[in-house]
Amino acid sequence: MRRSPLSLLASALLVASAVASAQAPAAADRPFEAVEVARFDEPWAMTFLPDGRLLVTEKAGRLWVQDVATGKRTRIGRVPEVVHAGQGGFADVVLHPQFSSNGWVYLSYAEAGDGNTSGAAVARAKLDLEDKELEDLQVVWRQVPKVAGNGHYGHRIAFDADGMLWITSSERQKFDPAQDMASNLGKIVRLRDDGSVPDGNPFTGQGDVAAQVWSLGHRNMLGIDFDRDGRLWVHEMGPKGGDELNLIEKGANYGYPIVSNGDHYDGRPIPDHDTQPQYRAPVITWTPVISPAGFVIYDGDRYPGWNGSGLIGGLSSQSLVRVAFDGTSAREAERFDMGTRIREVEQGPDGTIWLLEDGGKGAQGRLYRLDPRS
Template sequence: MNAIRNVLALGIATALLAACGGGADTAVDTAPSPPAETAPPAVAETPAPAAVGEGAFVVAELARFDYPWAMTFLPDGRLLVTQMSGELKLYDPSGNTSGDIGGVPQVTHVAQGGLGDVVLHPHYADNQWVYLSYVETDETGLGAVVARAKLALDDAGGGKLQDLETIWRQTPKKSGDGHFGYRIAFDAEGKLWISSSERKEFDPAQDLGTNLGKILRLNDDGTPAEGNPFADQGGVAAQVWTLGHRNILGMAFDAEGRLWAHEMGPKGGDELNLIVKGENYGYPLVSNGNHYDDTPIPDHATRPEFRAPVVSWTPVISPAGFMIYDGGLFPEWNGNGFIGGMSSMSLVRIAFGGETASEAQRFDMQRRIREVEQGPDGAIWLLEDGTRKGKGWLMRLTPPQA
C-alpha cells in the first residue's frame, strides 16, 4: 500500500468551473468507455484532501468501474454498483473482487443517463427486491424508468435479476440526453420516493399534467401513495409530493424523517431544499442562478410564494449523491449530510439544525464525486464520476486511526 498521510488545512471552497453553473453535468458523458480491466487493481491509499478543522480521513482507492453512477450495500457487506452503460456489478470488499449481475433490462446510455440508481427494498432480507432506475427509449423519445426485481445471488460472486417489472415511468418522454434525476429512496414507512428532473424543458416543472420536475411519493409497487397533496387531480398529479424542481441528483432522510434533496441550478444557484408536502420550489420562474445565455431569472426572494432553498451555492458545487451520516467511525459527524461535488471536485459536509442547514466543511477531493454512501462499518464510501476521465474509482474514507 502506498504511504498514508492525513492533511489538515484551510480547505476554503474553490470556484472550479464556476462558469459551467450547476448544470456542469451536461454534455460531457460522450467519451467512449476505456477497455475493461482483466482484474481489479490493488487497493491504493492516498492522502486525505484538504479539510477544515477536525476529522481528516484516509482515502483508500479500492477498484475502478466504467461510468459508475450509484451503489448500495447488501446485508452481507457486498456492494451493488451501477454502470451507466447498463451493467450491474457485485463488488466484494473482502476480496477486492467484482462479479456481474445478469438480467438487467435494456438500457439507453446517453450523456447524462443510462443505468442510474440502485436501492434495496426496506424488507429486502425477506423479499429480495432490488429497485433500479434507468433510461429507456421508444418512438416518442427518452425517459427514466424505475423497475424492481428479485436478486438471486450465486456462489461464484455474481447473480441474476429475476421477475423484473417496470413500476414507474417519466411522462411524457422527451428528446435530449439530460436531466433525468431518477434518484430513489425509501422512507421509514416503506414509501418509495423518486426524483424526476425536468429534462431541460423548463416549463414541465410547473405542470401537474406531467411528472417531470417533481419529487414523487409512491407505494413500493409504484402506485400513488395515499395522502399525496394533488391526488384529487388524478393522473400523474396523484404521484406528486412537490414541484418546481430542476435537476435533482440526491435525496436523503434525516433522523427525524425529514426529506432533504439537492438539485443543480442553471448558471449558478445550486440548491439544498427541505422537501415539504405540496410545496412549489419555483423553477423555472425563480432561481438563484441565470440561464446559460445569461438571461436573468428572478431570484427566490422576489417570489415569496415559492419555497426558497435552505442552502444555495454560487459559485456552484454541481451536487451529486447524498447521504446523512449515522455511523460510529466519525462520531463527530453524526447527523451531518455529505454531498458529492462534480465541477467543484469536492465532498461537502452539511450541518443540520432542525429545519435549517449550512455548509460546514468542504474537502477538496481533486476529482468529480458522483455518489456518497455509508458503509456497514461506518466508513464513508464514494464513487468517482467516470464520465470525463474514463473509469471512476470506488473509494473508502476512514479515520486516520481506523
C-alpha cells in the same frame, strides 16, 4: 429582469461564502484517507448488501456485485435495456427495506420511447445471487412524457420509514414541465413499493399523473435522503449558479423555472426566490456551484462530529461537502478537496463512508473507502 439591491447583496454574500469554503483542507489535513478499492467504467450509484458486498451500477447498463474485502467482482445478468447517451443510462440502485426477506432491488435508468425520445424509469426485480441475475423485473414508474434529449433525468430513489418509495424526477432540460401538473417532470414523486399511489399525496384530485406528485418546481435533483427526524432533504443543480439544498414539504412549489438563485446559461436572468415568496426558497444555495451528486445523511460514529451531517459529492467542485443540520436549517460546515469529480456517496454497514468517482465520457471511476485518521 434587474435584480433588487437585496438580491445583489445576498448574491455577493453567497459568493464570499463559497470562496471561503473553497479553501478546502489539503489531502494531508483531511480527517480521513481516501483508499482506492476498485475501478468501474462510468459508475453512477452503489448500495450495500446485508453481507457487506456492494451493488454498483455502470451507466452503459451493467450491474456488479463487488466484494470490497476480496476484490472479487460478479456481473449480474438480465438487467433492463438502457439508453446510454449524454446523462442517460443505468442510474440508481436501492434495496427494498425488507430486502432480506423479499429480495427486491430497485433500479432507475433511462428508457427509450417512440422516435428519438427517452425518459427515466424505475423497476424492481428479485436479485438472485446464486444464478447471478435479476428475476421478475417489473417497471413500477415512468417519467411522463418521454422527450427528446439526454439530460436531467434525476431518478434518484429512497425509501422512508413507512416503506414508501420516493423518486426525484428532473425536468429533462425542458423548463416548463416543472410547473405542469399533467407531467411528472420536475417533481418529487411518492409511491407505494409496487408503484401504486398511496393515500395522502397532495394532488390526487388533479389526475393520475398529478396524484404521484409530492412537490414541484424542481430542476435536476441528484441527491435524496431522510434525516433522523424523518425530514426529507433533496439537493439539485441550479442553472448557471444557484445549486440548492431543499427541505421538502408536502405540496410545496420550489419555483423553477419561474424563480431561481441562478440564471439561464444563455445569460438571461431568472428572478431570485426572494422576489416571489410564494415559492419555497432553498435552505442553502451555492454560487459558484458545487454540482451536487450523491447524498447521504450520516448516522455513524467513525468520524468525530459527523453524526447527523449531510455528505454531498461535488462534480465540478471536485469535493466532498459536509452539511450541518439544525432542525429545519442547514449550513455548509466543511468542504474537502478530493481532486476529482465525486458522483456517489454511501455509508457502509460499519459506518465507513464510500465514494464513487465520476467516470465521465467512457472513463473509469474509482471506488474509494474513507479511512478515518487516528
